[in-house]
Amino acid sequence: MKPLAVLSAAMCFAATSIAPAAACDDVHEEALSKMASICEAKIKARLKAPATYQRASVQESALRMTAAEYKDKELTRMRDNISDSDAWRDAYKKLDSDIAAIERSPESAPMIFETRIAYDAQNGFGALLRGHALCTLISSDGDEENIDEGAVAAVIE
Structure with missing residues (x-):
């Protein structure tokens, strides 16, 4: 903050x-940071009664990733999003290049930003319930301010 x-x-x-x-x-x-604002927008988009949303708490963290962590995350993203074998080969070559750059210069490693939000909102029956969300962003340039909503992954309970 x-x-x-x-x-x-x-x-x-x-x-x-x-x-x-x-x-x-x-x-x-x-x-609120930009990341927390995006996370709240994603929460409200999934609520039955978004006008009843009330934030209870926000916790944010930013950690520099190791080359191994970055590789694991990117391989998972590639597996989930790339089906074409040529696109997979190109993405894997880029990943190898990125890993080599991170190993040469660890301070240039991507950052992982996490925002955890606890909130209260009414369900479809009008009962006020506590919910939790975890929003994650992997930023290759380490800058949280230059993000868009589509780059933030949200897990909302």
């Missing part, structure tokens, strides 16, 4: 003892 967001969240927490919690909605929206 950015320092300004931490300060804003702290000011909001102090204000909630005086003013209603609804006054802090804008602060919570500003405090």
Whole structure:
């Protein structure tokens, strides 16, 4: 979380003892990273009553991948998405090249960004339920800000 967001969240927490919690909605929206915003959009798209969505907590992490981790993730992605043998061969050559580059310069390895969100929302019967989501992004350039919604994988419970 950015320092300004931490300060804003702290000011909001102090204000909630005086003013209603609804006054802090804008602060919570500003405090979200782009990844968390995309994750929330994916959650809301799957809800029966998206207007009832309330975020309970957000946890974010970013880790640099090892060459072996990157290879495992990319092979899984290739297996799931590539059926043409020529496309598979081309993708595997690129993967070998990427792995060699990571081994030469580990600080240039891709980053894996994870966002975990706990939320409350009503189901189809109007009962408020707690749900959890894990959104993952593998960024080859290590930059979380230059992502699009399609690149983020979401597992929503």
